Amino acid sequence: MKNTVVIGAQWGDEGKAKITDLLAQKADMIIRYQGGCNAGHTVVTGGKTYKFHLIPSGILYKNTICFIGAGTVIHPDSFEKEYNELKSQGVSFDNLKISPLASITMPYHTEIDGYSESQGGKGKIGTTKKGIGPTYTDKMARIGLKIQDLYSYEALSEKLDIILPLKNKQLEKVYGLEPYTKDCILSLCEKYAELFRPYVATDWQDMLNRYKDKTILFEGAQGVMLDIDYGTYPFVTSSNPIGGGASTGSGYGPTMIDEVIGVSKAYVTRVGEGPFVTELTDKTGEQIREIGHEFGVTTGRPRRCGWFDAVIMKYAVLVGGITNVALTKIDVFDTFDEIKICTAYKDCRNDKVYTSYPTDVFIHKYLEPIYETMPGWKTSLSNIKTYDELPENAKKYISKVEDLIGAPIGILSVGPDREQTIFIQK
Numbered sequence: 309m310k311n312t313v314v315i316g317a318q319w320g321d322e323g324k325a326k327i328t329d330l331l332a333q334k335a336d337m338i339i340r341y342q343g344g345c346n347a348g349h350t351v352v353t354g355g356k357t358y359k360f361h362l363i364p365s366g367i368l369y370k371n372t373i374c375f376i377g378a379g380t381v382i383h384p385d386s387f388e389k390e391y392n393e394l395k396s397q398g399v400s401f402d403n404l405k406i407s408p409l410a411s412i413t414m415p416y417h418t419e420i421d422g423y424s425e426s427q428g429g430k431g432k433i434g435t436t437k438k439g440i441g442p443t444y445t446d447k448m449a450r451i452g453l454k455i456q457d458l459y460s461y462e463a464l465s466e467k468l469d470i471i472l473p474l475k476n477k478q479l480e481k482v483y484g485l486e487p488y489t490k491d492c493i494l495s496l497c498e499k500y501a502e503l504f505r506p507y508v509a510t511d512w513q514d515m516l517n518r519y520k521d522k523t524i525l526f527e528g529a530q531g532v533m534l535d536i537d538y539g540t541y542p543f544v545t546s547s548n549p550i551g552g553g554a555s556t557g558s559g560y561g562p563t564m565i566d567e568v569i570g571v572s573k574a575y576v577t578r579v580g581e582g583p584f585v586t587e588l589t590d591k592t593g594e595q596i597r598e599i600g601h602e603f604g605v606t607t608g609r610p611r612r613c614g615w616f617d618a619v620i621m622k623y624a625v626l627v628g629g630i631t632n633v634a635l636t637k638i639d640v641f642d643t644f645d646e647i648k649i650c651t652a653y654k655d656c657r658n659d660k661v662y663t664s665y666p667t668d669v670f671i672h673k674y675l676e677p678i679y680e681t682m683p684g685w686k687t688s689l690s691n692i693k694t695y696d697e698l699p700e701n702a703k704k705y706i707s708k709v710e711d712l713i714g715a716p717i718g719i720l721s722v723g724p725d726r727e728q729t730i731f732i733q734k
Contacts (some may be wrong), residue, residue: 310566312522313554314567314634316531317570317624319540319578320549321604321611323636323721324571325349325365328527330719330729331569332366333516336522340364342547344413346438348604352724358397361480362415364527367399367458374520375509379547379557381443382455383418384500396650405509407559408456412500416475416488417442423483444546451475454509458501468493516559524564526554532570540669543582551629570630570715572621574638574647574705575613579604583672584600586614586650600640615648616678618712623665625715635709638702639728644684647705649683650677651712684706689722695732706732720724 310333329351332338340362349360351368358365362382364374376382391401417439419496446452451471455631457464468490476487488502510514534540534545535553547553551568555561578584588596593613596602602611624630653675661678685699690694694700698706706717720730 311525311526311564313526313528313551313565313568313629315551315554315568315570315628315630316529316534317572317621317628317630317633318531318576318585318617319533320530321348321577321579321602322531322571324528324575324634325360325636326721326724326726326729327569327571327634327719328525329353329365329368331525332372334523335356335366335372335525336372337375337519338364338525338527339377339554339558339560340368340380340527340529341377341554342412342549343545344381344438344440344443345383345390345441346545347529349529350724353726356397358394358399359390360394361661362387363390363394363404366525366527367394367401367404370400370403373403373405373515375405375512375515375558376407376410377558378407379553380407381411381413381440381447382406382504383413383438383443384503386413386438388503401507405512405515406455406504407505407512408454408508408510409512410455411443411447412453412455412458413439413443414493415496416454416479416485417446419485420483422531422627423485439533441546443663446471453497455504458497459508460506464494464497465490512559520560520564520646520733522561526558526560526565528553532628533620535627538623538667540582540672543580543669550627558683567631568629569632569634569719570624570628571634571636572616572624573636574598574616574641574709575600576614576617576620577602578614579609579611583669583675584612584614584706585619585653585672585675586617586677587612588614596640600637600645615650615677616709617650617677618709619650619653619662619665621709621713625713632718633710633713633715634721635717636721637713638705638720639689639722641684641705642688642690643686645686646684647682648679649682649712651680652678654678675690680708688695690728692722693730695720695730698730 345361479485530549596613685701
């Protein structure tokens, strides 16, 4: 297997964990390179369901190093909860490593995030209220805390003397929230230090050098359309889920990457606010949601559902650096008479047609999808093992998607289990 990045090609929740889990069987190291506990990944295997948020799903393999990279943000309480839940299922953490350069989500970050979202109105983004955005904000403002700060009282104390006056002023004056004392934060950090101590990779540079000639799998969170630079800004996450983000967030440069697999559903879903041109608010959308079990792993929120959008997928192939596509949940359409694919947008104000993605999110409320209708296959795909066994209409659907997005589909998921996966070789 080549050194591979796995990214979401839509708005997240595409089934990346299953694809990562499958590829992890041949990887020596898996690196989670961005995002935090706002991600939600589910792996179903051996009759068990494992839910991941921050810890790489490759932790299920005993011989694979799982590294949480510098580009991630770690909420200690969420990490501890996830760790305990997976440990209760028999998962071993002997191979878990955490970058000392990863950022820490502090209690004031979650408070600020929750307050901002609770105000509603036009400024509401629809975040998970996990403090991810405020953590990245402080990181970029150079007033954040990193894992390595937990193990140097002098460094931590000096940083807090700078950080706390700024944060407390913000908490009190802007948000009307209670301030934090230095002793309170120091006490919390002492607890965090003990939590992470067994897993902090103080030798991370040597470790990455040792694995340079082995097989690396880079695991992204969220999706291209949530990228802070290329997504539906401002309704985005606070990091770079695109393939290029694997370099800045992992510690390996771009020359280490051989392939980028973009994971996409055979339809589209979105959690939270923001534009969604192919969204279905009718019975068809509800049907997709119910058959596909489209409810957030992290939040439990029902996902917005819509037909496959080739416009955003073609855009994701470009900016995400996607070389190959894993198409998931195609089996959701097993009972459908017909399936629609959005091939372009039309501006209802002037009938202008867009075949390339318009990055000005303001105009999206005026856009209408232009669809091409494909016939359904009206049979179950769940037990099919090879591409040749697929019904002809399913093959036509796959071929049409490939033509529209300009990238090959190399993996097809026909169910939640590991075994319900088809590796396509044409």
